[in-house]
Amino acid sequence: MAKPQPFNDVGLLVLISLAGGPKHGHSMLLDIDGFARVRLGPGTLYGAISRLEEQGEIEPIEQDGRRRPYRLTERGRRHLGIRLGSLDRTVRAGLTRTAP
Amino acid sequence: MIRLLLRLYPYKWRARYGGELIELIEQVGLGPRTVVDVVRAAARERRSSIGTLLAGGTSMRFGPAWRHPTGWAVAGAAVMAPTAAFVIGSLLAYQFGVGGVVVVMDSTTAWLEAQPRVVDLLLVLAPALALIIAAAPLLRIELRRANGGREAIIGLRLKLLNVAVGAGALAVGLLLLWHIVAEAVLSVGA
Numbered sequence: 001m002a003k004p005q006p007f008n009d010v011g012l013l014v015l016i017s018l019a020g021g022p023k024h025g026h027s028m029l030l031d032i033d034g035f036a037r038v039r040l041g042p043g044t045l046y047g048a049i050s051r052l053e054e055q056g057e058i059e060p061i062e063q064d065g066r067r068r069p070y071r072l073t074e075r076g077r078r079h080l081g082i083r084l085g086s087l088d089r090t091v092r093a094g095l096t097r098t099a100p
Numbered sequence: 101m102i103r104l105l106l107r108l109y110p111y112k113w114r115a116r117y118g119g120e121l122i123e124l125i126e127q128v129g130l131g132p133r134t135v136v137d138v139v140r141a142a143a144r145e146r147r148s149s150i151g152t153l154l155a156g157g158t159s160m161r162f163g164p165a166w167r168h169p170t171g172w173a174v175a176g177a178a179v180m181a182p183t184a185a186f187v188i189g190s191l192l193a194y195q196f197g198v199g200g201v202v203v204v205m206d207s208t209t210a211w212l213e214a215q216p217r218v219v220d221l222l223l224v225l226a227p228a229l230a231l232i233i234a235a236a237p238l239l240r241i242e243l244r245r246a247n248g249g250r251e252a253i254i255g256l257r258l259k260l261l262n263v264a265v266g267a268g269a270l271a272v273g274l275l276l277l278w279h280i281v282a283e284a285v286l287s288v289g290a
Contacts, residue, residue, distance in 0.1 A: 025121075025123070026124055026127045026128070029128065041138065042121055042124040042134060043121070043137045043138035043142065044140075044141055046117050046124070046141065047144055047145065049117070050116070050145075066119065066120075067123055
């Protein structure tokens, strides 16, 4: 049987991680590995961070030494709620239909 | 090695996120998996920035030249210098008959004739190359959406040293061309 593919919507993973509070890059990597079992690389993470910042869904806060933490914006929180709602409905439908 | 990897990203992206990415790579360690990840991510950013350019509304310029116009003007002058010296020497010697210069130019021409043809070719191409190097920092191309299509607007900025080197390269190139044509006509006539 094929190994299940890890969840690969990196933008959504970053939004979920920041929904738990502001974090810098390394904290996000550890957090995402912890809740989703997905080990992102630094390039992939920063690709998602730059896109989410451009879309106004996350924003940097004051620098902590050489590290720069990010937080969710109101727009990002709203977008995350909509996407999680949609995912939740999809997962429920899938579980209902595959239940024995 | 990390800074080399960072060079793969577009300049604008690097200027904004480069420091943070370096910090993160130092924390996770630079293994083969990280290298592959960063190279793939940089390729995505490159594709994305090219896509933005082609979609219009963005201006294009050659970043290193735009940031260091004086350095590029000096480089252009250095590339052009041997050809300029040859052309000016030839003019002084053979057009105006300046005695001391004739001796120098005769020995220079004899030396050049003993060199491989590629040296001649480099001397001839140098003014064109110098013109490109000196003018590169002055040029900006803007792509815009207009009337259902796209239009390109070419903008020029004024940097006196670059303009002077570019004009000098053009003058040296034209003089050289005139010299080559005149020699060819004379040799046909003979």
